[in-house]
Amino acid sequence: MAVHTEHHRSHRNGWLRAAVLGANDGIVSTSSLILGVAAASTTQSDIMLAGVAGLVAGAMSMAAGEYVSVSSQSGTEHADLNIERKALAEHYELEQEELAAIYEARGVAPGLARQVAEQLMTNDALGAHARDEIGISDTGQARPLQAALSSxxxxxxxxxxxxxxxxxxxxxxxxPLVALFSLLFLALLGATAAKVGGAPILKATMRVMFWGALAMALTSAIGRVFGVVA
Structure with a gap:
């Protein structure tokens, strides 16, 4: 007998968010920097130098920020697991009742909830509490270095x-070419992310393009003002 399965997309949220955020920041910040410097009537070599500097600085900033953020999350997770590990060692019966109460709150009958809690804790007590009480799973655990490199x-x-x-x-x-191609890249990024995540493509594309265009317009205006003043 064939088993019916659905293809869900929510498991992609973590890596999809990081990938879209990193690529979007790369396009918007670098194109805005290039346009701002170009609007100030500088040479092409100066524009390229500013763009490369922005790329390196932005990549390091993204990596460092993501590493610090995810490291903090990882530290919190480990602290919670240590608390749970100690509770299991000192109050195993109470922890089993607590897990059963969680399943009851989700609609499982009391007797069956106690059975499920008992069997899961016999197999992996800490894993069961980490997943169902704290909300930590193997696939969702924080990995700082991986997050930093990906970003x-x-x-x-x-x-x-x-x-x-x-x-x-x-x-x-x-x-005009940098502005045009940057908007096209943003549109492609938004459409691809929406397609992979199962979200409305047009809405996601327009949202990404709007904020990108706004950032480029503002930096161009600032560059033009400073170019005139200089």
């Missing part, structure tokens, strides 16, 4: 797109 890699991927356009574009067309 840096996706940021660099996103930042390279407007940077390569700036390198390829003739000076007279640099600003």
């Amino acid at each position: 840096a890699a996706t940021f660099i991927t996103g930042a390279l797109m407007p940077l390569l356009v700036a390198w390829w574009a003739p000076p007279s067309l640099l600003i």
Whole structure:
């Protein structure tokens, strides 16, 4: 007999969010920096230097920020697990009752809830409490180094797109081409993320493009003002 299964997408939320955030930041921050510097009437070599500096600084900032953030989460998880480990060693029966009460609250009959709690704790008491009491699972555990490297890699991927356009574009067309291609990259990123995550494609695409266009417009205006003042 065939087993019916559905294909859910919520398990992708963690890595999808990190990938989209990194690539989006890379595109928006680097294109905005390039446009701001270009609007100040600087040379193409200065624009490229600013873009490369922004790429390196942004990638390191993303990696460091993600590492610190996820390390804090990891520390909290380990502290909670140690508390639970001590509670199991000192009050095993009470912890079993607590787990059964959690299942009862979810709609399981009292007798069956106690059975389930007993069997799960016989197999892996700490794992059962970590998953159902604290909300920590093996797939969802914080991994600081992995998060840092992923964020840096996706940021660099996103930042390279407007940077390569700036390198390829003739000076007279640099600003419109970087702006145009950056918006196209953002549209592609938003559509891809929505497709993978099962969200409405048009809404996600327009949202990403709007904020990207706003950031580029503001930095261009600031660059133009400072270019005139200089």
